[in-house]
Amino acid sequence: MPEIVQLLASPVHRYLGRPADGPTPAAPGELVEEIRIRAGLGIVGDRYFGRPAHRDASVTLIASESLPPGADLVQVRRNILTVGLAVDELVGTVLVLDSGEGPVSLRVNRAAHPCAWMDATIGPGAWKALRGRGGVRCTPLTDGTLRVGPVQVTTG
Template sequence: MSQESRIVQLLASPAHRFEGRPQDGPAPAPPGELVDRVEIRAGLGIVWDRYFGHPAHRDAAITVIAQESLPPGAGLAEVRRNVLVSGIAVDELLGAVLTLDSGDGPVRLRVRRRANPCAWMDVTIGPGAWRALRGHGGVRCVPLDDGVLRVGPVTFTVSIPDSG
């Protein structure tokens, strides 16, 4: 039996919620940050997201995490990643290009580095989450194409770029 791959949630948030000290709690979530569809721009990220076009985040403009890494009930609002997928082992894809197609054409994401969890995870998910998510906190990617991703079934391919 094969597992269907899906985009479970999408987050495009104009606001940072994890500022200051975790024990003080996160800032309130802006309305409408969990969306059914996101627009992606090559090299820039997700339109309307807090990291869109930000020079310091160009090599990590989009974050992807596997639902299988999260405890039941946790989602993007708790981990502040952009794309929650199921059926794709994203933590194993460092250096690869992940291509996602949710019906509007393929969008290629170059997987640059891990999206390491932080102490906020113990606040937003629960005690022990920070430690449990080490090595499973998702990946930071550079979008290589303009395109659209939608919540729902997704086809994906993984390729390893030539090093020369």
């Protein structure tokens, strides 16, 4: 059964300026056990919540299978880290996740392409290695809550 391994809701942008300068420090408590999602708005408490420019990309997912050992959401700045779910293959679908609090529907709009920051946060070569495996950007279609742990998945 697929699982949600980590969840990130960060109120701050960490990748400002040039990658060579390094990211700003992580906000305390940005890795959480659950996130609340609002339809059309994103993740409550996240830096992209309710921002018009990010409504079609306010929730991001990445598969742990795409990351090198030891890498996590703090480095890649996606919101949901899964295992057992090929998220990069879901572009153009509606993904429904249920981690026990009821279904949450996400329209998977496009790939979340990696950037040069990956070399700075994960290590040299990560940017190139994550091409085509950088996760997906989604629009939340329903309100709901997702938690770390097993998750039921349907697509359509």
